[in-house]
Amino acid sequence: MRQSQLFSKISKTPPREEISRNAKFLVQGRFIDKLMAGVYTYLPLGFKVLKKIEQIIREEMNAVGGQEIYMPALHPLENYIKTKRDKIDVLFHLKSASGKKLVLGQSHEEVIVPLVKKHIGSYKDLPLYLYQIQVKFRNELRAKSGILRSREFIMKDLYSFHKDEADFEKYYTAIQNAYRNIFRRVGIGEVTYLTFASGGTFSKYSHEFQTITPAGEDKIYLCEKCKIAINKELIEEAKYSCLQCKSKNLKEKKAIEVGNIFPLKTKFSDAFDLKYIDQSGQKKPIVMGCYGIGLGRVMGTVVEINSDQNGIIWPKTVTPYQAHLLLLDSHPKVKKEAEKTYDSLQKQGVQVLYDDRLESAGVKLKDADLIGIPIRLIISEKTKDKIELKFRNNEKLQLLSLNEILKTVTEYYQL
Amino acid sequence: MRQSQLFSKISKTPPREEISRNAKFLVQGRFIDKLMAGVYTYLPLGFKVLKKIEQIIREEMNAVGGQEIYMPALHPLENYIKTKRDKIDVLFHLKSASGKKLVLGQSHEEVIVPLVKKHIGSYKDLPLYLYQIQVKFRNELRAKSGILRSREFIMKDLYSFHKDEADFEKYYTAIQNAYRNIFRRVGIGEVTYLTFASGGTFSKYSHEFQTITPAGEDKIYLCEKCKIAINKELIEEAKYSCLQCKSKNLKEKKAIEVGNIFPLKTKFSDAFDLKYIDQSGQKKPIVMGCYGIGLGRVMGTVVEINSDQNGIIWPKTVTPYQAHLLLLDSHPKVKKEAEKTYDSLQKQGVQVLYDDRLESAGVKLKDADLIGIPIRLIISEKTKDKIELKFRNNEKLQLLSLNEILKTVTEYYQL
Numbered sequence: 001m002r003q004s005q006l007f008s009k010i011s012k013t014p015p016r017e018e019i020s021r022n023a024k025f026l027v028q029g030r031f032i033d034k035l036m037a038g039v040y041t042y043l044p045l046g047f048k049v050l051k052k053i054e055q056i057i058r059e060e061m062n063a064v065g066g067q068e069i070y071m072p073a074l075h076p077l078e079n080y081i082k083t084k085r086d087k088i089d090v091l092f093h094l095k096s097a098s099g100k101k102l103v104l105g106q107s108h109e110e111v112i113v114p115l116v117k118k119h120i121g122s123y124k125d126l127p128l129y130l131y132q133i134q135v136k137f138r139n140e141l142r143a144k145s146g147i148l149r150s151r152e153f154i155m156k157d158l159y160s161f162h163k164d165e166a167d168f169e170k171y172y173t174a175i176q177n178a179y180r181n182i183f184r185r186v187g188i189g190e191v192t193y194l195t196f197a198s199g200g201t202f203s204k205y206s207h208e209f210q211t212i213t214p215a216g217e218d219k220i221y222l223c224e225k226c227k228i229a230i231n232k233e234l235i236e237e238a239k240y241s242c243l244q245c246k247s248k249n250l251k252e253k254k255a256i257e258v259g260n261i262f263p264l265k266t267k268f269s270d271a272f273d274l275k276y277i278d279q280s281g282q283k284k285p286i287v288m289g290c291y292g293i294g295l296g297r298v299m300g301t302v303v304e305i306n307s308d309q310n311g312i313i314w315p316k317t318v319t320p321y322q323a324h325l326l327l328l329d330s331h332p333k334v335k336k337e338a339e340k341t342y343d344s345l346q347k348q349g350v351q352v353l354y355d356d357r358l359e360s361a362g363v364k365l366k367d368a369d370l371i372g373i374p375i376r377l378i379i380s381e382k383t384k385d386k387i388e389l390k391f392r393n394n395e396k397l398q399l400l401s402l403n404e405i406l407k408t409v410t411e412y413y414q415l
Numbered sequence: 416m417r418q419s420q421l422f423s424k425i426s427k428t429p430p431r432e433e434i435s436r437n438a439k440f441l442v443q444g445r446f447i448d449k450l451m452a453g454v455y456t457y458l459p460l461g462f463k464v465l466k467k468i469e470q471i472i473r474e475e476m477n478a479v480g481g482q483e484i485y486m487p488a489l490h491p492l493e494n495y496i497k498t499k500r501d502k503i504d505v506l507f508h509l510k511s512a513s514g515k516k517l518v519l520g521q522s523h524e525e526v527i528v529p530l531v532k533k534h535i536g537s538y539k540d541l542p543l544y545l546y547q548i549q550v551k552f553r554n555e556l557r558a559k560s561g562i563l564r565s566r567e568f569i570m571k572d573l574y575s576f577h578k579d580e581a582d583f584e585k586y587y588t589a590i591q592n593a594y595r596n597i598f599r600r601v602g603i604g605e606v607t608y609l610t611f612a613s614g615g616t617f618s619k620y621s622h623e624f625q626t627i628t629p630a631g632e633d634k635i636y637l638c639e640k641c642k643i644a645i646n647k648e649l650i651e652e653a654k655y656s657c658l659q660c661k662s663k664n665l666k667e668k669k670a671i672e673v674g675n676i677f678p679l680k681t682k683f684s685d686a687f688d689l690k691y692i693d694q695s696g697q698k699k700p701i702v703m704g705c706y707g708i709g710l711g712r713v714m715g716t717v718v719e720i721n722s723d724q725n726g727i728i729w730p731k732t733v734t735p736y737q738a739h740l741l742l743l744d745s746h747p748k749v750k751k752e753a754e755k756t757y758d759s760l761q762k763q764g765v766q767v768l769y770d771d772r773l774e775s776a777g778v779k780l781k782d783a784d785l786i787g788i789p790i791r792l793i794i795s796e797k798t799k800d801k802i803e804l805k806f807r808n809n810e811k812l813q814l815l816s817l818n819e820i821l822k823t824v825t826e827y828y829q830l
Contacts, residue, residue, distance in 0.1 A: 007482050007534065008534030009534060009540075030534075033533070035491070035526060036489075036491055037513075039487045041485065041526070042484055044484055067421070069456060069458055070462050071457075072454045072567045073488070073550060073552075074566060074567050090512075094519075097504070097556040098452075104509075111450060111456070115456060119422065119445075124419075125424075128422060135550060137489070139511060139512045140512065141513060151511070152489050
C-alpha cells in the first residue's frame with residue numbers, strides 16, 4: 001500500500017481527549033477514529049490488525065472443536081425475562097415497527113439456548129461447541145480507555161453444552177489452553193495470567209485472563225510461583241493466599257481483563273428447559289459454559305504491552321503491515337530504487353506499507369515509530385545501492401542488498 | 416467435517432411459515448435459523464456460504480481501490496437531523512445511558528461523511544474509496560422472503576469521494592464492472608441486469624442490479640438486445656422504451672434487487688460541509704457515490720436461481736463444502752474405505768462434508784440433494800473398491816478409483 005493513498009493521514013499530535021496510552025497511539029496513528037464516547041470506527045490500519053487477531057482466535061476456537069455461527073444483535077426482550085436479565089442496566093432497549101420489545105445483545109445466552117433447544121435431543125448430540133465473532137452492545141454510563149471499554153464492540157463468544165459436570169470440566173481445561181495460545185500468539189502471553197474471579201450466584205468461581213499493565217482497571221493478586229492470580233473481589237474470601245499453593249506471597253498488580261471463561265452450570269438451560277435424553281431414556285439438564293474475548297480490548301492491550309514513548313511496537317503476528325518502506329529522498333534515481341524494492345517485496349508475498357509521501361525525513365521517521373511496523377526499511381541518497389533495515393524494537397541499523405533484505409524479511413515472517 | 420457432529424440436524428420437513436423457495440431450503444437444510452420475523456442466525460453451513468460471498472465481494476472491492484474499514488452501528492441522531500433523514504421510518508431509535516439520542520445504522524452516510532471531513536483537506540487526498548462489510552438495521556413493518564428482506568442484515572457498502580462529476584462518472588463505470596464480476600462469480604451473472612431506477616430528489620437515475628426470478632418482489636422491463644433494464648417506477652417516464660436503443664421491445668420480468676449504486680452528487684457533502692481545496696486554492700464541494708450489496712440477499716438469490724425441486728445446487732464458488740462424501744453402509748470394511756477417502760480428500764485440500772450418520776441411504780441421498788454440494792461421492796457395499804461420483808446438476812453416475820476421484824475433484828475446483 002502506498003502511504004500517500006492510505007486513509008487517513010497520521011496526526012501530528014496525540015488526541016487531547018484520550019487518556020490511555022493505547023487510545024493515544026491508536027487514534028494518532030489512525031488505527032481507529034472516535035465517533036462518540038465508547039463508539040469507534042476501525043480505519044484501514046486498525047481493521048487489518050483486527051482481522052489478524054480475529055483469525056488467530058478463529059483458528060484456536062476451531063482447534064477445540066468450535067463450530068462458527070453468526071447470531072443476530074436484535075433479541076426479543078421476552079427471552080431476557082425468562083433468564084431474569086431483562087433489568088440489567090447495560091441493555092439497550094428498542095421497539096420493532098410492530099411494537100415488539102427488543103434489546104441489543106450484550107451477550108448471546110438468550111439466543112443460543114433456545115436455538116440449541118430446537119436442534120438437540122439426545123446424548124448423541126453432545127458435547128457441542130458453538131461460537132461466533134460478532135458485535136455486542138453495552139449501554140455503559142461511562143465508556144473510557146479507548147477501545148478497552150466501549151459501548152459497541154466485537155467479541156468472540158463460545159458456548160459449550162455438556163451431558164454432565166465431568167464433561168464440562170474437561171472442556172474448561174481445553175479452553176484454558178486455547179486461550180493461552182491466543183494470548184501468546186497475539187503477543188501478550190508473557191504477562192497474561194489465569195485469574196480466579198467470582199462465579200456469580202450459581203458457580204463458585206469463574207476465570208479471567210488478566211494482562212498485567214499499569215493501564216489496567218482491575219486489581220489482581222499474583223502468585224508468581226504458580227503463575228495464577230486472584231481477582232480483588234475474591235481476595236478476602238481466599239484469605240490473601242494463593243488458591244493453589246496457599247502461599248501468602250502474592251503481588252498486587254493492575255491488570256486488564258482480556259478474556260473470561262464461565263461455568264454456567266444449568267442456569268440458562270433451566271431458564272429455557274434445555275434438556276437431553278440420556279442412554280437410559282431419562283431427561284437431564286444440559287450443563288453449559290461460556291467463553292468470551294473482546295477483540296478491540298485485546299488490540300488495545302497488545303498496544304499497552306507492546307509500545308514505548310514513541311509509539312507502538314506490533315508483534316509480528318498482528319502487525320497491519322510486515323514491512324514499512326520509507327523513501328527519504330525525492331531524487332528520481334532514489335525513487336526508482338524504492339519502487340523496485342516495493343515491487344520485489346510484494347512479489348515475495350510481503351505486506352508492505354510504502355511511505356511515498358512528500359513529507360520530510362523527520363516526519364516519516366516519527367510516523368514509522370508511531371505506527372510501529374516491526375521492520376523498517378529506508379532508501380535514501382545516503383543508502384546508495386543498499387537498503388537500511390531496522391527492527392522497531394532494536395536500535396541496530398543494517399545496510400543490506402535487496403536480496404539480503406528479501407531473505408531477512410521472509411525468514412522473519414516465515415513466508 | 417463429520418456430518419454426525421455438524422450443528423444442526425437437517426429437518427425432515429420444510430418449515431411451514433416460510434413461503435419463499437430460498438427460505439424453505441435454507442431453513443430446512445439448516446443454513447439459517449429464524450429467531451423472529453426478519454431476524455436470522457447463520458448456522459455453520461450458512462456461515463460458510465456467507466464467508467465465501469464476503470470474500471468474493473472483498474476481492475472485487477479491493478480491485479477497484481477500495482480500502483476496508485469498519486464503522487459502528489450506533490449512530491448519533493443529530494447527524495441524521497443534519498441530513499434530514501431523522502424521520503425515515505426504518506430507523507430504530509434508542510438512548511444511551513447518559514440520555515443521548517441514538518439510532519442504529521440503516522446505512523452509513525451520516526457516519527462516513529463526518530469521518531472523511533476530519534481527514535481530508537486537499538485535492539491530493541482525492542479520489543477516495545472506503546468500504547465496509549457490516550451489519551445494518553432496518554425497522555421494516557413487514558419482513559418476508561427469509562433472508563431476502565430482513566430487519567438485521569450484513570451489507571457491503573462502499574462510498575466514493577471525488578473532486579468533480581467527471582471523476583465520479585469514471586468510477587461509477589468501474590464499479591459497475593466490479594458488480595458484474597461479483598454476480599458472475601457467485602453464480603447469478605447470467606440473469607442479473609443493470610437496471611435504471613429513480614435517483615431520488617437529487618439525481619436523475621440510480622442503478623440497480625436486478626436478478627430475474629419469479630421470486631422477485633420488483634418488476635423490471637428488460638431490453639434483451641442491450642442487456643439492460645428499467646425499473647417499473649421509471650417505465651412511464653421512459654415511455655416504455657429502452658433508455659439505450661429506444662426499442663419498445665421490452666419484456667416485463669419479476670426480479671430481486673441484489674445490489675444498487677447511487678450517485679449522491681453533493682447531497683451529503685453539503686449537509687456536513689465536506690469540501691476540498693483545489694489546485695487554485697479554492698474550496699469546492701466533494702462529489703460522492705454509494706454502492707451497496709446485501710450479503711444475505713445475494714445468498715438467498717443464489718438459492719432461488721440455483722435450485723430444483725429437491726434442493727439447492729450451489730455454484731462451486733460459494734458452496735459450504737466442495738465434496739459431500741456419503742457412507743451408505745455400516746459394514747466395517749466399507750466404513751474403513753470411507754474414512755480413508757475422507758482423509759485423502761482433506762489432505763488434498765478439499766473441503767469435505769462426510770455423512771457418517773447412522774441414517775438410511777434414502778435419508779442421506781435426500782439430504783445431500785437438499786444441501787446441494789456440487790460433488791456427491793458414494794461409498795457402499797455396491798461400489799466395491801470404487802467410489803461413485805455424481806455432480807448435483809447432472810444425473811450421470813461415474814464409478815472411479817480414489818485417485819481418479821482426487822483428480823476430478825481437484826481439477827473441478829482448481830485446487
